[in-house]
Amino acid sequence: MMIMANKLYLVAVLVASYAALSSARTFTVGDDQGWMSGIDYTDWTSGKTFAVGDKLLFSYGSQYHTVTEVSKSGYYTCSGSNALSDDSSGWTVVTLTAPGTRYFICNIPGLCSSGMKLSVTVAESGPVPSGATRGTLVPAMGSVVVAVATGALVKLALF
Numbered sequence: 001m002m003i004m005a006n007k008l009y010l011v012a013v014l015v016a017s018y019a020a021l022s023s024a025r026t027f028t029v030g031d032d033q034g035w036m037s038g039i040d041y042t043d044w045t046s047g048k049t050f051a052v053g054d055k056l057l058f059s060y061g062s063q064y065h066t067v068t069e070v071s072k073s074g075y076y077t078c079s080g081s082n083a084l085s086d087d088s089s090g091w092t093v094v095t096l097t098a099p100g101t102r103y104f105i106c107n108i109p110g111l112c113s114s115g116m117k118l119s120v121t122v123a124e125s126g127p128v129p130s131g132a133t134r135g136t137l138v139p140a141m142g143s144v145v146v147a148v149a150t151g152a153l154v155k156l157a158l159f
C-alpha cells in the first residue's frame, strides 16, 4: 500500500510538472507600455493569474529605471536598501519559481513612491480553481488528478 501511494504521488508530481512547464507563459509587465512611471501596476495585475513557471518580462529604458526585487516591507516603504536583486539593463526577465508574493520596485529616487511598483502573487501549483484562466493543459491535469484520486490510474502508476 505504501509503495502504491508513493507511485501515485510520483505520477501526480510528474503530471503537475509537465502541465506547469507546458502552460508557462511570459507576461510583459505593463503590456505595450512596459515598465515606466505613470502606470498603475496594481491595475495591470488585476484579473491575471500567475502560476509557478511563468515569467515576468520588464522592458524599460536602460539606466532610467531599475527592476529591484524587495521584501514586502521594502515594497510598502519604497526602500531598495535590502534588495533581493537589482537590474537596470533595460530588459529583465524574472521566473516565478514558487508560490507566494514577489515584490518589485523602481529604485530611482521618487519613482516607486509615485507608483512604480509591482507585487505579483503566484498561485499554488495543483488543481486550478474553477473560473481561473490558465493554459489549455490544466483542465486535463485536473482530470488526471481526479483519476488518481479515484484509483483509475493505478495501472498507469505500476507499468
Ligand SMILES: [Cu+2]
Residues within 6 Å of the ligand: 036, 037, 064, 065, 066, 106, 107, 108, 111, 112, 116
Ligand atoms: Cu522607474
